[in-house]
Amino acid sequence: MSGLPYPYEGPETLREPILAALRRVVDPEVAMSIVDVGLVYGVTVLPDRVDLRLTMTSAACPVADVIVDDACMELDQVVPQGLPVNVELVWEPAWTTDRMSDRAKAFMGW
Template sequence: MSGMIAEADVLDALRDVIDPELGVNIVDLGLVYRVATGDDAIAIDMTMTTPSCPLGDYLKDESRSAIRRRFSGVGTIEINLVWSPPWSAELIREEGRRALGWPEEERKPGYSAWTPSD
């Protein structure tokens, strides 16, 4: 492989990985926390919506496959599941919120439908 792979290109490849429960890609769901690239390697830190999510191995395998399809010459692909910070719906990107059909006001960062009772 020649040249450095850009983080944006890796994120673009990971948009092909769809969470089968929600039908939205893992980038727009906010599951990808970090992408690091080197001469012959890509490292990714990602999380699940909950630590008990049974899709961890599946999404890691799908992510690895998506990267291999896009960057056939990369040598090492390291994908780590991390739990800090814990995932929350606030991490969902605008594209993900739109894909989930959230109304405009619910797509704003920090929005909460919960209101305290008197």
């Protein structure tokens, strides 16, 4: 993972900009970045698209559409123009609090 909190495959030049973009996406239910909450399961940059694998804290998450839209908007700002972002919501492995960053756990008082 090379220091990233999720698997990344793609050009080295996009690694940090993509991480920064995803850190700007906030899960409104917990007021924290989706990276810190551990919702990002992986990013793959291909010649014809960007694949983003996300999960939610539960399948009934009422803000899933907001998070997906915000992630696409932020990634559109940093990937090459015209490169579409494909978001896949994944449920395996199930999200647990173990995926949260130390920062997020401290914020939550854990």
